Amino acid sequence: MHPPFEPLTLVHVVFSSRIAGGERHCIDLANAQAALGHRVHVIGSAGSAVASALAPAVTFHGLKLPLLRGWRVAALARQLGADVCHGHLGPACKAVAHARPAARIGTLHVGYKAHQHARLDGLVCVNRAQHEGLPQGEALASVIYNWAPELDASAAARPTDLRAELGLAPGQLLVGSVGRLHVSKGMDLLISAFKAHAPADAVLAILGEGPGEAQFKALAAGDSRIHLLGYRSDVDQALKSFDLFVSPSREEAFPLAILEAMRAGRPVLSTATQGPREMLAGQPARLVPVGDADLLGRAIAEELARLRILAPEARAVSYATAAYDRGNAVARTLGFYGDVLLRQAAQAQHFEDEEAAIIA
Template sequence: MPPFELLTVIHVVFSSRIAGGERHCIDLANAQAALGHRVHVIGSAGSAVAGALAPRVTFHGLQLPLLRGWRVAALARRLGADICHGHLGPACKAVARAGGSTRIGTLHVGYKPHHHARLDGLVCVNRAQYDGLPKAEKQEASVIYNWAPERDTAARRQTDLRAELALAPGQLLVGSVGRLHVSKGMDLLIQGFKAHAPAEAVLVILGEGPDEGELRKLAGGDPRIRLLGYRSDVDAALKSFDLFVSPSREEAFPLAILEAMRAGCPVLSTATQGPQEMLAGQPARLVPVGDADGLGRAIAEELARLRALPAEDRALQYATKAYDRGDAVARTLGFYRDVMRRQAAQPQHLDDEEKAIIA
C-alpha cells in the first residue's frame, strides 16, 4: 500500500463508446484502484466504459443527460469524493458543478472556457496546450503525458492481419487506427492513398464512427482499401503494418501513434499539435495538415523507401520513456494532492449555484 492517505476519486466520462480519451480514463481509474484508492466512474447508462473497468472500480450510470452537472455534484457529495476528475468537454462542464471536492479536468482535446474555466486544476497532455492556457489557468495546471494502455492480450495472440487479408509476401500494408470522424482525417488518407499509392499496396483502417458510410463511398469499391471496423486486437494488427499513418486534422495526444511506436512501426503523421511534440527527434515523418495530395505523395515515398529495405530492417526503435504508465499515474495523484493543498491554504468562496447544490 502507498505510504500516504488513500483518496476517494470519481472519474466522469459520458461517452457511450470507447475511444482514446475514454481508454485513458478507464486505465487511470483501474490503476488508481489497484493502488488501493476508492475509485468510482460516472458515465452514461449502458456505456461500454462500464465493461472495461476493473472489479474494484464502481460504475454509476446516469439514465438521462438531463441535469447531469447537478447529479454528478450530488453523487460526488454522497460518496465523499476528494477528487472529481472530468474527461472530455461535457464531463468537465458537469464536474465544474461538484463543489466540495477538488475538481480536475484533462484536456484530451483542448481548452474551452465554458468547459474548463471553473475547474480547480487542469491536466494538459502536451506542452503546447499548457503554453496556450490563459495566464491565470497556468497556475493550476500541469503537463502529464498520456500512455498507451495494453489492449486485449488474448486477441493479440490470435491475430495475423496479413493472413486475414490474404496478402502476398511482398505486398506493403498501410494502416491507420481511429474514430471515423472528420477530425481524424480518414477521408484525406483515402484520397491520398487512391491517388498516389502503388497498385500492389493495401490500406486498412481500424475503427468505427459516424463517417463510415461516407468513407466507403469515397473508397469507391477500390479493392486495395479495407475498412475493418472496431478491433480489440490493435496491438497485434500494428505489428502487421509496414507503415502507420495518422491523417488527423486535430490531435492533442493520439494514443494510436504511441501504440504504433510501441510496435516499432514506421510512422507518418500530419503535423497536428500532439504529434509535433511526440515525434520530435523520433524516426518519424510529419506532413502538413489537411493536404490529401501531400499526404498521398508522402505515403508513396515512404513505401518506396521501405521496399528498398529488407523486411527485418523496417522495424524502428522509439524513445518512449516519457510515456511510462506508472510515472504518469503517480504524477496524476501528486497533482491531485498539490491542488488539494493549495485549496486548503486558501479561503473557499462558493457561488450561488454551488450553495444550492450543497443545500
C-alpha cells in the same frame, strides 16, 4: 503524494458510449489508480462500452439520460464522498465543474474551451503547447503526457494476423491507421491520399468506428484495396501487421494510437498537428502538413517505396518512449491531485482566518 490524502476516493467522468483515445486513457487511469489502493468510481452513460473495460475494483455508475448531468454528477460525487472528480473530454469536464467540494480536475484530451474548463480547479495538459496557451486563471495546471494503455494480456494470447485476414500476398505492403471515424481525424484525407498515390498492390486498413463511417465507406467505394474494419479490441496485435502507420488528423492533442504504433515499432507518418509535433520531435518518424491530401499521398508513396526494398524484419523502428511511462504518469497525476487538494485546504483556511478576524 503524502497523507492525509491517501487513499483517495476518485470519481472519473466520461460520457462517451464508445471507446476511443480519451475514453481509453480514462479507463486505464482508473484501473491503475484502483490497483494502487484508491477507491475509484467512473460515472458515464448507461450502456457505455466503458463499463465492461474497467477493472473489477472500479465501480461504474451509468446515467440513463443526459438531462441535468452537472447536477447529477455533483450529487453522486457528494454521495460517494469524492476527494477528486476528474473529467475526460469536454462534456464531462463541463459537468465536473458542478462537483464541489471535490477537487475538480479536467484533462485536455482535445484542447481548452472556456465554457468547459474555466471553472475547474486543476487542468492536466497533454502537451506543452496546451500549457503555454492557457489563459490566466485560478486553476492549477500541469503537463502530464498520456501513455499507451497497458497491453491486454487476453488479447495478446490470441495473436492477430491482419495480413492473413485481408488475404495479402507476402510482398504486399499494408498501410494502417487507428482512430475515430470523424472528420477531425482526417480519415477522408487518408483515403483520398491512398487512392491517388499508393502503389497498386498496397492495401489500406483503417481501424475504428464513428459518425463518419458511411461517408468514408462511400469515399472508398470502388477501390478494393481499402478496408474499413470497424472497432477492434486487438489493436496492439493488429498494429504489428502494419508496414506503415499513418495518422492523418486535422487536429490532435496527444494521439494514443501513435504511442501504440511506436510501442509496436512501426514506421510512423503523421500530419504535423499539435501533439505529434511534440511527440515525434527527434524521433525516426515523418511529419507532413495538416489537411493536404496530395502531400500526404506523395509521402505515403515515398515511404512505401523506401520500405519495399527492406526485409520485413528490417522495417521495425526503435523510438525513445521513456517520457510516456505509464507508472510515472499515474504517479504524477496523483501528485497533481495532491497539489490541488492542498491548495483548496490552504484557501479554506485563509477564508476561515478572515472570517475569524472579522468576528473578532
